[in-house]
Amino acid sequence: MGASTTPSTPVSRRGFPVTPKSKSRSPGSTTVSPKSRSPRKSETPISINQARRNFIEHLESWSLYRRANCSFSGKISPREPDYHSKKPYALGEAVICELLPHGETTAVTIVVRLFALPNQFKYRMIIRCGAGWEDERSWFLRQHRKYQARAKKQNRHGPVTSSPRSLASDGFPVTVRPLFNKFTLLPIELQQWIFEFAMGNVDGVRPHLSRQMKEVQRPMVENVSVAKLLTLSRSINCHVTPWFFRTTTFHFATQHLTTFLLQLGPINRSELRKLSVSFGRYSMIHVARFYTPNQVFELFEPPMLPLQHFWRLTLQDCMRELNLAVLTIKVDRMIKRDVSAVAKGLATSFGSVGQVRFENEGRPIEAESYRAGKKFEKTWYQHTQDIFERYCKGRESEHIFGKDQLKGTLEDLEKKMNDDPEFFQT
Incomplete structure (x- = not known):
């Protein structure tokens, strides 16, 4: 019998099957293989x-x-x-x-x-x-x-x-670039606006406080010292400092006004235009000691220490240099009958006062309505009579009048006032 002629898998000499070789590629044929990227070509x-x-x-x-x-x-x-x-x-x-x-x-x-x-x-x-x-x-x-x-x-x-x-x-x-332009290159009006915003002087400034409370419309605004802002540079102070003193209202109680005026110096004192004072229950005592004219002060002779006399003279000299546009008097806890005398004593102490305003608990009030329709303006003769009648026997008498004045009568006081009618009738 002859051998089979059907095709079969080629066998090697040792009897193992042999994998057929692939056919040779034609020049135009192509093969598709999965794409692979080298690490160097991953970032093109x-x-x-x-x-x-x-x-x-x-x-x-x-x-x-x-x-x-x-x-x-x-x-x-x-x-x-x-x-x-x-x-x-x-x-x-x-x-x-x-x-x-x-x-x-x-x-x-x-x-x-x-x-x-x-x-x-x-x-x-x-x-x-x-x-x-x-x-x-x-x-x-x-x-x-x-x-x-x-x-x-x-x-x-x-x-x-x-x-x-x-x-x-x-x-x-x-x-x-700089986040902001140089402050000195900005227009003067914008510099003043920025200075006012930094100060936060919406209701004025209390110089005796080291830092001012801000009432601005931005959160997280830190308090800024007035002294630091007034020492920015000489070129800025040439126009910012006068503007600041002309437009800011300075608030004072019974202390710190004399020290403030002394520290300002004559140039800055001449720029002050707005002051606000609040003396409270003992306004008459404080005004009689430090703000009344010399004629009234010598007439009352209030008991004072030598150092207090020195501060009175210093305060009077500084206040004569001030030409205020607005003087605000806060009448909170002030006796109503003392308002007229306090206002007259303060107004005559300054060089000039354009307008006197009154405030009660932060709200402006009319002087006539506060006096219940009574006559507000009086002469020094009338004010002195009224003060003596109300305080000569009270517990505040020893703070306003000297011992000789307390032993005397109203007639004795009137005789002394008649010696200088030119002043006391004003």
Whole structure:
């Protein structure tokens, strides 16, 4: 019998089946294989450029709300893409940037790390300094001082003729600018508005308090010391300080007015236009001692210490230099019959007073209505008679009248007043 002629799988010499070889490819044939990317080709130039643009956007947001020194200005831009780096541009990573300060022709290479603050639209930057990292505020402040000193040195030796050039990295740098314009470059009206906002002098200022309470429409406004704002600079004080004293109402109780006027000096005292006083229950005693004219003071002879006499004379001299536009008297807890004499004693102590206003618990009142329709204006002769009749036998008498006046009568007081009718009839 002969061998079978049906095709079969080829067998090797040792009896093992042999896998048939693939047919040779034709020149035009193609094979489809699954795509595989090498780690180096995972980040194409387009993706790196996109990451760089995203980082530039973060830099833009940082420049708008940055915490660096407001005087530094220049341009910053990330360096050109480095395709060998896995994460060349990302928050929290060290990114090589070029910084071109304003007025300079050579860019500086720096390494920065940018962090996004949680729950805020702000960023924090640290900059490589030596072997460590430095906060952006300190670093930019030091750079500003360095370039400012260099500019002064160049101006001393003559101008430098050189054309400024842009950053070499690309044409889309981020501008590092001051967050606000210089205060001295703003219009005077805007400077005064900012000064008023910082002071918060809606209801006036109490100079005896170290800090003023703010009543502004913004939350979280810290209290600001008046003395600090009045020592900004000489150029600012030339127009801000006179405006401040002309437009601000200064509130005083029974103390601190003399010290305040002495510390102001003659120039600032001449700018005062508005004062508000509140003496309370013992207004008549305080006015009789420190504010009444010398004729009335010598007539009453109130018991005072030598130091109190000195403060009275000092206060009288300072008040004669004031030309007030408005004098506000707060009648809270003041005896109604004393309002007229207190107002007359205060008004005559100043050089001039344009208008006298009265307030009760913060609300303006009319003098006539407060006196129940009675005549408000009186002469010193009438005021002296009224004060003596009401206080000569009360417990406040020893604070207003001397011993000789308490032993005398109203007729004795009238005889003394008749010796100077030109004053007491006014």
